[in-house]
Amino acid sequence: EKQIVSGIAYSRDEAKITLLKVQDRPGVAAAIFGPLADSAINVDMIVQNVSDDGRTTDLTFTVPKADLDRAVKVLEAKRGDLGFQALKPDSNVVKVSVIGVGMRSHVGVAKQMFQTLAEKSINIQVISTSEIKVSVLIAEEYTELALRALHTAYGLDAN
Amino acid sequence: EKQIVSGIAYSRDEAKITLLKVQDRPGVAAAIFGPLADSAINVDMIVQNVSDDGRTTDLTFTVPKADLDRAVKVLEAKRGDLGFQALKPDSNVVKVSVIGVGMRSHVGVAKQMFQTLAEKSINIQVISTSEIKVSVLIAEEYTELALRALHTAYGLDAN
Ligand SMILES: C[C@@H](O)[C@H](N)C(=O)O
Numbered sequence: 001e002k003q004i005v006s007g008i009a010y011s012r013d014e015a016k017i018t019l020l021k022v023q024d025r026p027g028v029a030a031a032i033f034g035p036l037a038d039s040a041i042n043v044d045m046i047v048q049n050v051s052d053d054g055r056t057t058d059l060t061f062t063v064p065k066a067d068l069d070r071a072v073k074v075l076e077a078k079r080g081d082l083g084f085q086a087l088k089p090d091s092n093v094v095k096v097s098v099i100g101v102g103m104r105s106h107v108g109v110a111k112q113m114f115q116t117l118a119e120k121s122i123n124i125q126v127i128s129t130s131e132i133k134v135s136v137l138i139a140e141e142y143t144e145l146a147l148r149a150l151h152t153a154y155g156l157d158a159n
Numbered sequence: 160e161k162q163i164v165s166g167i168a169y170s171r172d173e174a175k176i177t178l179l180k181v182q183d184r185p186g187v188a189a190a191i192f193g194p195l196a197d198s199a200i201n202v203d204m205i206v207q208n209v210s211d212d213g214r215t216t217d218l219t220f221t222v223p224k225a226d227l228d229r230a231v232k233v234l235e236a237k238r239g240d241l242g243f244q245a246l247k248p249d250s251n252v253v254k255v256s257v258i259g260v261g262m263r264s265h266v267g268v269a270k271q272m273f274q275t276l277a278e279k280s281i282n283i284q285v286i287s288t289s290e291i292k293v294s295v296l297i298a299e300e301y302t303e304l305a306l307r308a309l310h311t312a313y314g315l316d317a318n
């Protein structure tokens with residue numbers, strides 16, 4: 001199908017938190033996001049992949065940079081209950097999204113986006129998709145480089 | 160803020176593929192989705208979390224069930240180039256999404272969704288979010304149980 005990329009969006013006001021090795025059993029995600037919700041912490045991305053070992057998995061989510069310290073405190077206080085192995089905060093990321101109109105499948109947009117970032121040697125840390133977007137987290141230092149390269153790749157450079 | 164959940168969506172026509180321990184360096188995501196795009200395989204969700212060890216990470220994506228065998232073949236053919244440790248296909252999943260209107264933050268919807276699934280002892284395998292949705296992959300056998308519980312939890316049971 002014809003894939004129309006209508007724009008590139010980005011947010012520099014995101015910080016990520018990764019909880020390493022949470023228990024992969026019912027109730028754990030609820031025990032993480034319950035306290036975050038009760039503390040009125042804004043969460044944008046939530047990314048969890050399957051468990052490798054059938055027992056644990058990692059969970060990453062993003063918050064506004066101003067909420068990072070508070071979110072870390074809330075989760076550290078729950079560490080005993082939750083039993084995660086480590087908590088890694090990182091405010092050094094930017095979220096970059098390619099927005100597609102009429103994307104019945106993400107595969108073409110994903111291929112182009114990932115190839116463009118690869119050509120600039122930009123490592124992709126986190127990937128997430130929605131109906132209209134393919135989003136990645138990359139190191140914040142690459143923001144302008146990534147945006148320029150993606151605009152060119154999708155022919156969005158017009159003035 | 161007032162979070163309005165406008166509906167629950169689901170798709171039974173999704174199969175997931177997890178590539179375990181892909182190299183976490185620029186070019187790897189491109190090398191995975193390039194061949195998939197060239198084989199015209201439809202990809203819906205793509206979920207990748209950060210690397211635990213700084214060297215490898217896992218990547219999960221979903222395809223229509225009818226595309227699963229073909230997607231597996233494409234990637235197995237690239238195994239030498241890509242160097243992943245294992246490929247795990249799984250057609251036994253359903254994607255369930257809570258759709259929120261005016262969700263400035265996903266945290267309230269996520270808390271409710273995850274608590275509801277936990278109460279039914281439904282394990283959450285994969286989590287991904289977008290502007291208007293919080294989506295999970297769970298085992299397909301829980302489809303009706305999850306949908307009923309979520310409709311009740313969000314007060315969408317009206318007849
Ligand atoms: C890790 C977490 O998502 C867990 N599987 C749960 O269902 O809550």
Ligand SMILES: C[C@@H](O)[C@H](N)C(=O)O
Nearest residue numbers: 124184185186187188
């Ligand atoms: C794992 C994969 O996303 C890799 N980090 C890349 O940039 O391509």
